[in-house]
Amino acid sequence: MRIAQVPPLYEAVPPKFYGGTERVVAHLTDALVELGHEVTLFASAEAQTKARLVSVRDQAIRLDPATLKSDLAAHITQLTEVRRRAAEFDVIHFHTDMMHFPFFEATPGKTLTTLHGRLDLKDLPDVYRRWRQFPLVSISDDQRRPIPFANWAGTVHHGMSAELYQPSYEPGDYLAFLGRISPEKRPDRAIAIAKRLGMRLKIAAKVDAADLRYYQEKIEPLILSEPLVEYIGEIGDAEKSAFLGGAAALLFPIDWPEPFGLVMIEAMACGTPVVAYACGSVPEVIEDGVTGYIVHDEDQAVTAVTRAMGLNRREVRRRFEHRFSATAMARRYLDLYADARTSAPPNVAPERNSIRLDRISLSL
Template identity: 55%
Template sequence: MRIAQIAPLHESVPPKFYGGTERVVSWLTEELVRRGHEVTLFASGDSQTQAQLIPFRDQALRLDKNAIDTVAPHILMVEKVFQKADQFDLIHGHIDYYPYALARRHPEVAFVTTLHGRLDIPELQPLYSEFSDIPLVSISNAQRNPLPQARWAGTVYHGLPLDLHPFYPEQGNYLAFLGRVSPEKGLDTAIEIATQAGMPLKASIKIDQVDRQYYESYIYPMIRDNPQVELLGEINEQEKSEFLGKAYAVLFPIRWPEPFGLVMIESMACGTPVIATRFGSVPEVMVHGETGFIVDSVPEAVEAVSKVGSLSRQRVRQVFEERFSVARMVSDYETIYAQLLESRGTTPAQAKMTAA
């Protein structure tokens, strides 16, 4: 198939540090190329890929201190993508609703969007009622709940390359937190859990400008005189393996409807159990009592810390390999691609002939 992937421009593909969506787009794109598809990636110019890269901007938006309007580059990119629509069998968007109006006006090409973010936002209701003809992919079944009127083509859980994070068989001696410093991510809860459990907490964090005041007024006072907590900055993929793999457990105490939560499967890839709160996708991703524990309160989380030693790190890794490989993810997407083409009267085999 001739497939276009539209990536966000906020980070490169793959991202140098934080950037879950761009990381998933990279894994998907490279595996599609490996399987013989003709893939074109629309992304920032500092991206790295085996696909044909059509760059927009020399540098990802978050790293460009001169970038002010982050919407305009995405609108321009979408226009350029659909100017080339007749060169593709299918266009796969990862930038939410920006392409919908153009996709509706280009029936010559199949189109699908994976939604990577939260959908419980009031302004999205009329938008998805209007664009109920646009095929969508959710990254968990829980993510769909706010938008039952949307045209859901399927749910595809994220997957990682099996060799991305090595297995760490030995249990570490600290709790780990990885994520943005924002109220919904629960760093404050992680600090509370670690403090009550009497264990060190290492937190690799990203602080967006919008969350700077929250950090300074709420998080910093919690850690200022707390020797148990060590704050680290953003880390790259290699550093992440060691950070997660050498942890006793990873804390994922979210308090929002997380659509997926990559850190859970990244931890599982290392064999490290996860202690997570029961929100969003957590019950779909986690296997309670095998890959970690799903909890509903800080006392339950503290109790779960004491139970982590009873879990098999080998089993944690095994569940990851069975459920969250990039091969499984891409096979799921290929199935959806084929269904979309067949609904238009084109089979994948015919698409390949057209490409030839």
């Protein structure tokens, strides 16, 4: 099958540091190539891929040192190139939210769109009602709740290369927090849990500009006043085996409708159990009592950490390989690609629209 993969351009494919969507696209693309398919990746020039690369920007946006840059212009350039070459592909798989809808109104049945972000934003329902002809993929069943009426083709949980991280089967003596420092990720909860247990906590996370004030006012004082807590900063894939594999457990104390939560399966790939709050996709990802524990409050989390240290880390790794490998993810997508090729587009005419492209932005 001839497949185009179209990721957002904010991070490299795969990302050098933090980045969920582009990391998943990298694993999916390589797995599809390994399964014998002809895959073309439309990404920035530094992409590392087994597919044919079509470079649509010199480098990913976030780490580009240029002072003045336009993410909108970059994505319009990308989508224009994809449309120009659309006849080369059997399926065009978009990971760019709704940005491409106006560009591909004539051929929605040739497309598949995976939505990677939260969907409870005010303006989204109107978009997915207006362009109901585009088949969509959710990354968890829970993600769909704000827009159940959308044209859902299926749910595909994220996966990643089974060879990327090396598991460790002996629990370490610290807890890990990985990802992003923001109010919805609740690093303050992780610090409180570690303090109550008297265990070290290592935080490897980025701080977005939008969250800098939150970090400076709410989190940094907790770190500076607590000798048990160590802030490492952002880390890349090369550091994660040691960071996650060396931990007794990963803390995932979220307070928002997490669409998936890639760090949970990264920990599982390292054999490390996860203690996660029951929000969003968590009950779909964590097998309670097998790959970790699902909790509802701090008291439960403290108890769960102790219990998690007794879980079979080899079984944690085995469950990752069975459920969340890149190959498993790719096979699920291949089923949806086949459906897209054999099914007629929904009998839904697109509504006339006058959306200005300079008002469209990605919500990643």
